[in-house]
Amino acid sequence: MSPLLPQWKGLSPWSIVSFTFSTIRILVTNGYAMVPFVYTGWKQGFDSPWMLIGFVGVCLLILTSAIIDWAMFRYRLFDDKFGIRQGLIFKKAHEIPLSKIQNIRLEQPLYFRPMGLYSLVVETAGSKKDEAVLAAVSYQQAIELKQRLVNPQHSFDSGSDSRTETHQHSTSNQTGKEASQTNNQAPLVLKRMKSLLLFGFYQNNLFWFAIIAGPIIGQFDWEALANTDQALGVMHWYEQAIAVNMLLQFLFASSLIIGFYLLLSLISMAASVLKYYPYRLSLSGDTLHRTGGIIAKQNDALTQHRIQAIRFTQPVIGRFLKLWTINFKQVKGTEVEQVAKKHMLVPSMTREAIEALMPKLSGLVSMSSRLPHSYSRIHLGWFWRRGFLPLLIPMVNTLFLGLNPFTDLLWFAAICFVIGLYLRCRQWGYLHQGDDCWVHTGMLGQTWHLIALKKVQHVAITQSPSQKRKQLASLELGLASGALTIPYMPLDDARGIAERALAITAKDHTNWI
Numbered sequence: 001m002s003p004l005l006p007q008w009k010g011l012s013p014w015s016i017v018s019f020t021f022s023t024i025r026i027l028v029t030n031g032y033a034m035v036p037f038v039y040t041g042w043k044q045g046f047d048s049p050w051m052l053i054g055f056v057g058v059c060l061l062i063l064t065s066a067i068i069d070w071a072m073f074r075y076r077l078f079d080d081k082f083g084i085r086q087g088l089i090f091k092k093a094h095e096i097p098l099s100k101i102q103n104i105r106l107e108q109p110l111y112f113r114p115m116g117l118y119s120l121v122v123e124t125a126g127s128k129k130d131e132a133v134l135a136a137v138s139y140q141q142a143i144e145l146k147q148r149l150v151n152p153q154h155s156f157d158s159g160s161d162s163r164t165e166t167h168q169h170s171t172s173n174q175t176g177k178e179a180s181q182t183n184n185q186a187p188l189v190l191k192r193m194k195s196l197l198l199f200g201f202y203q204n205n206l207f208w209f210a211i212i213a214g215p216i217i218g219q220f221d222w223e224a225l226a227n228t229d230q231a232l233g234v235m236h237w238y239e240q241a242i243a244v245n246m247l248l249q250f251l252f253a254s255s256l257i258i259g260f261y262l263l264l265s266l267i268s269m270a271a272s273v274l275k276y277y278p279y280r281l282s283l284s285g286d287t288l289h290r291t292g293g294i295i296a297k298q299n300d301a302l303t304q305h306r307i308q309a310i311r312f313t314q315p316v317i318g319r320f321l322k323l324w325t326i327n328f329k330q331v332k333g334t335e336v337e338q339v340a341k342k343h344m345l346v347p348s349m350t351r352e353a354i355e356a357l358m359p360k361l362s363g364l365v366s367m368s369s370r371l372p373h374s375y376s377r378i379h380l381g382w383f384w385r386r387g388f389l390p391l392l393i394p395m396v397n398t399l400f401l402g403l404n405p406f407t408d409l410l411w412f413a414a415i416c417f418v419i420g421l422y423l424r425c426r427q428w429g430y431l432h433q434g435d436d437c438w439v440h441t442g443m444l445g446q447t448w449h450l451i452a453l454k455k456v457q458h459v460a461i462t463q464s465p466s467q468k469r470k471q472l473a474s475l476e477l478g479l480a481s482g483a484l485t486i487p488y489m490p491l492d493d494a495r496g497i498a499e500r501a502l503a504i505t506a507k508d509h510t511n512w513i
Contacts, residue, residue, distance in 0.1 A: 008074040008085065011136055015073070017111055018119060018135035019066035027062075075134060077148060082122065084132050094132065100124045102306055102330055103344075104146045106299035113297075118142045122149065146301065188288075188360055189346055189353075191279035199347035200272030201265045202317035203325060272347070281346060286363040288328070290344060302344050304363030306330055308481035309451050312354070312371060316444040324349045324371075326357075329481040366452035368436045375429035375440045379472055379488040383425040390414040390421075430486045432497050435504060437477065439484050453501040455479055461494050477501070 074085040082101070084094040105121040112118065120142045122132040134145070191199075225231055242248045276292045283289070290300040311327040318324065326346040349357070351371055358369035394410035401407055423443045431438040439449040458478035467473055467488065474487040475494040486494070 008076045008083075011070055011073050011134065012117065013070065013136075014112070014115060014117055015135035016063075016066045016070045018109070018133075019069040020062055021109070021111070022133075023062050023065055075132070077145070082132065082149060096122065096124055096132065098149060101149055102302075104149050104301045106142055106146065106297075108293075108297035110295050112136065118299075120145055187280045187282045188357060189279070189281040189349075191276065191348060193273065193277060195348040196272045196276050196279060197269045198321060198323060199276075199325070200269030202315050202321055202323060203268065203272070203347070276347065279347065283360065288344070288361075300344055302328060302330070304361060305365065307364060308455050308479045309449055309484075310364075310366065312448040312450070314442075314446050319445060322350060324351070324354060326354065329479075331480045364452070365454050366436050366450050368433055368438070368450055371448055372431050372433075372438055372440075375431045375438065376489070376493070377426060377429040378486065379470070379490075380425065381466065381470065381472065382428070382488040383422055385466075387418050387421055390417040428487070430489060430493070430497075432493070432500075435500070437497055437501075439486060449484055451477055451479065451484065453477075453497070454504050456501040456505060459498040459501050461491075461498055463491070 068088050069086065072086050072088050072091075076083045080098055082094075082096040082098060084092075084096070086092050101122060101124055103121075103123040105123070107119045107121060108117070109119065115136075116139060117136045118139055120134040120137055122134075134142075137145070238252075242252050274294045275296075275298075277294055279290070279292045281288065281290050286304050288300075288302045288304060290298070290302075292298060307328045307330060309329040311329055313325045313327065314323070326349055328344045330344075346357070355370050358364075391414050394407055394414045397410055398407045420443055424441075427440060427442040427446060429440045431440070435453050437451045437453060439451065441447050441449070456477050457480060458476075460476040460478070462474045462476070463472070471491045472488050473491045473494040474485060475489060475497060476483050476485045477497075
């Protein structure tokens with residue numbers, strides 16, 4: 001085994017900055033549960049000198065840890081693997097086979113821009129976190145390593161030091177030309193400010209707002225706020241102008257909900273622009289490249305044959321705007337997007353744009369290029385088996401407590417849950433097209449999952465006693481990106497899809513991943 005890098009190399013001292021911010025980010029990410037305690041303590045007054053001592057001690061520990069991480073980090077590139085050594089007390093040695101590398105991502109955080117440095121992130125199949133991060137590398141070095149890691153078939157002679165240096169120099173020029181060609185070629189998808197603002201609007205997510213805002217809101221003295229002159233004035237106006245009419249009450253409540261959503265959408269829209277602008281998706285050989293980002297510039301790479309499935313998502317607001325989000329699903333746990341471990345995505349796509357993009361991705365295993373307009377729905381037996389269970393809770397409480405505001409609320413919640421189950425059942429379906437299988441899911445929004453049967457690793461057909469009587473079955477299609485299940489479908493259709501998947505994979509000995 002010959003090394004492509006003649007010796008173990010270390011990182012630039014500027015990587016100390018990256019290690020410091022990474023540690024701080026981990027502390028902040030995992031420390032959101034401390035928000036209410038810190039807020040409560042701050043309201044009571046942090047006047048103890050131990051607070052300052054503790055703060056300085058934490059800063060020194062973070063800085064010391066970052067310096068140790070930089071001093072002990074070494075990496076080396078071989079012809080078939082990428083080696084990494086790190087750690088002082090607990091030493092770690094990673095050997096990453098080049099054939100298992102899933103993605104190579106270039107990032108340029110704000111603090112690296114003045115020096116023109118980047119972070120190169122390596123992700124492998126089956127890992128739930130970044131396998132390797134090379135911080136503070138130059139652009140030329142990052143592009144050269146990226147090309148070698150993405151294309152392990154490119155071999156390099158290592159006979160002598162002079163030949164190695166000459167070959168590496170020529171390779172650097174070659175990879176630089178390839179990177180330049182990738183950047184200069186016409187993009188497959190280019191999204192400007194308007195498209196990204198629309199993406200942030202229809203893809204709004206309330207999860208993190210609830211986590212952060214919930215504990216803080218719980219610290220407010222709502223009784224004192226309700227007794228202020230402003231609050232009493234609003235309540236008086238509401239009783240005089242709104243409470244007199246049910247229609248006005250409904251319109252007022254709807255306006256509050258819409259206003260609250262729009263306020264949160266501003267945060268989501270700003271985050272979308274900061275993360276993706278200017279969005280550019282291009283194709284170099286068999287590799288997709290996504291670039292963009294204002295605060296932290298990103299350059300993601302994904303080979304098409306590693307895509308396990310493609311998901312086309314349209315939330316409820318997206319249905320009104322007729323916009324879709326494309327997600328290229330990879331091996332579970334190794335997605336490109338890092339905030340919530342999302343997949344490499346293409347935002348704000350119309351049906352026409354999708355139909356224009358898909359034929360250009362010739363490296364995909366799936367052959368379908370258009371979103372279907374119809375599908376075969378699953379049997380209503382799925383709903384009848386679950387639809388009445390939520391009604392038992394309000395029914396039992398009503399028998400013992402009678403009708404009161406509490407049981408009325410239970411009935412309202414149960415009915416809403418049953419309606420949601422029905423909508424989900426009516427949106428659950430499938431479509432078999434040759435060597436591809438489409439799965440449709442959703443409730444108010446909708447999602448299409450495009451599965452190339454060649455990527456299926458296992459199939460399972462199950463039947464309950466009631467399904468046997470009705471000639472129904474549940475089909476599970478197992479992929480490296482996760483399993484998809486189609487419940488309560490006709491048995492003949494389940495067998496047809498399963499047999500086709502097995503017939504394709506039986507004669508195909510290539511790596512699924």
